[in-house]
Amino acid sequence: MKQLLEVQVKSEAIKDITNGYPLILKEAIRVPEVPMEQGSLMHLVDQHGGYIATGYYGEQNKGIGWILTRKERETIDQKFFAKKLKEAGQKREDFFASDDTTAFRVFNGEGDGIGGLTIDFFNGFYMVSWYSEGIYSFRELIYAALKEVFNVRGVYEKLRFNTNGQYIEKDDYVFGEKGEFPLIVLENGMHYAVDLNDGAMTGIFLDQRNVRKALRDRYSMDKTVLNTFSYTGAFSVAAALGGSAGTTSVDLAKRSLPKTIEQFAVNGIDYESQDIKVMNVFDYFSYAARHGLKFDVVVLDPPSFARTKKMTFSTAKDYPKLLKDALAITNDGGVIVASTNNASFNMKKFKTFIDKAFNETGKRYKVLEQHQLPEDFTVPNNFPEFNYLKVVFIQVMN
Template sequence: MRQLIDVKIKSKSVKAINNGYPLLSKEAVKTSEAKIEEGSILRLIDPAGKYIATAYYGIQNKGIGWVLTHKEQEKVDLKFFIKKISEAVAKRESFYEAEDTTAFRVFNGEGDGIGGLIIDFFNGFYMVSWYSEGIYSFRESIYQALSEVVDVRGLYEKLRFNKNGQYLEQNDYVSGEKGEFPLIVSENGMKFAVDLNDGAMTGIFLDQRNVRKRLRDHYSKGKTILNTFSYTGAFSVAAVLGGVTGTTSVDLAKRSLPKTIEQFAVNDIDYEAQDIKVMNVFDYFRYAVRHELKFDVVVLDPPSFARTKKMTFSTAKDYPKLLKDTLKITNDDGVIIASTNNASFNMKKFKTFIDKAFTETNTRYKIIEEHQLPEDFIVPHNYPEFNYLKVVFIRVMN
């Protein structure tokens, strides 16, 4: 039997929750959490005992739970999940109908009303990512709801939460057809190979779809492009299909080489005509300076945090240095596509990193485009902090 618990909310947090803020933080509650089980339904009440909202208890890095409804009589049951998933699917109708794109986000956590739950679509297959033990306790109802709303060719899941101090990042087949991987999906007419059963990541970051299209359609023809932290080379594929004279893809992970070759191959691109480097990006910058290499376009999409034997890198403190290193190997009138998915700072702060780097190198610049999460990555209304992606196209003016 699932616990139903009254939880008192501190006065300073009541207004935010009433206004639609979806995250329940530890600091917001008065009630002791000692005996609350993951997945418990929380009836949130103000200091006077008046009902505010219904949430579930699920610990993840952002907080201790998520608001599900502001209707006191609404039950969190199969009907509730069918309603939420149906609403989310309806908002993505144009994606389902698109012939040139077969990979997109169907359900984006708190943006679609259930924090901690992510559902992605890959050419008929669905992949569900669970970010807390609390939301995972609703697994059976959510899977049943999904199957009643859409035709599921095959279902996979990823568990991405702590349990007994152990961080779980696993994935597994759940039901339906078992995929033959790599599975080929389309994105704006480009092809990408994905694997839903191979570790934490699939082979493509869906949130960069619009950025890849802009790179292909407007910034590639006749250019040389450096793709740093290149992962499986998706930006490099977009650049080649846009008519570049050459790409260089750099990533420290050994598996980036075969994965990048695979992405080129499914697009009928001769990978031997492209340059793929397995090395530390910062070492490559020094290598490029020594060999007097310069590029027309540089893509910077680093992880929020990375550690190697030689160094640690954090976008929150090291992005200006990364940009300064990049400027040394960027042609005048070149373009730097600076990106980060670090949710700890906003676009305004990100632009201060950019300005710092250009000011300290006495280089003029112009921001020519800005991007955040694409249309299928819906975020809560009026709470831009949940829009974690920040991409800025910068023209080097010197």
């Protein structure tokens, strides 16, 4: 039986919650004297005891929990989770029916009504990611609901949360068929190899699906393409399939080499005709500048934060410098695909980074198109801060 506590919401925070804000901030509530257990249900009330919403207690980033329902009599049980999953699946009927895309997000946390939980679909297999110990405490109910709602081939999970000050990040098989990895999935007709049981990442970032398609369909034909922070080379595959004159993939991780070769191979692309570099991206910029290398298209999709022996990089403060380094090796008329998944700033702020870099290099630019999260990555209405992805295709004018 879940611990159920009445928790008072401070008056200044009530309006946001009643308007649909899904995250329960620590400063928004008066913490009860009774210690709260992870996964405890909280009946949120105003100062007069009037009901506002029901949420669960689960520490995640700047929040201490998420709203589950604004219906006082709604019970948080298997039926509740099955209803949420069914509603999410109905929104994605076109994806389930697609012949050329077999990897997408089925359930996107707070956007689908349960913060701290995401579920991805990979050719019949489901990958469940848990972002707090609180939501993980509902694991049995949610898995029972998953089996009830979907035709499940097999399920894997990833734990990505703090426990007793230790960051937990593990992945594991849960139930159903065990996958044979790499598992080959389709994305807009392109093939990608994924592994659901090999660390925090699967081999492809599903939120960039529309960006890869745009790169393939509109920006790659006969172009030289540089893919920085390339991970498994997914953008490079899209560029090569779009008819690029050649791709260069650069990533510091040693495993990026075999993973990128694998992605080319499953698409029938001769990896030896492409350039794959295992090195620090910033060192590569210097190398390319020294050797007079220039590219028609440069993809910039760095991690929000990275630390090496030589330097620390943060998109929040270093993105303009990254863009300036990229500009130095981009042909006039070329295109930079500037991307970030840092949720701490919005698209408007991101565009100021772009403006700063071009102003400081004395170059003009034109925004060709921009993207945020694709349609399967549902975000809460009226709260754009949860739409973390920001991608801008920029043409260098002179």
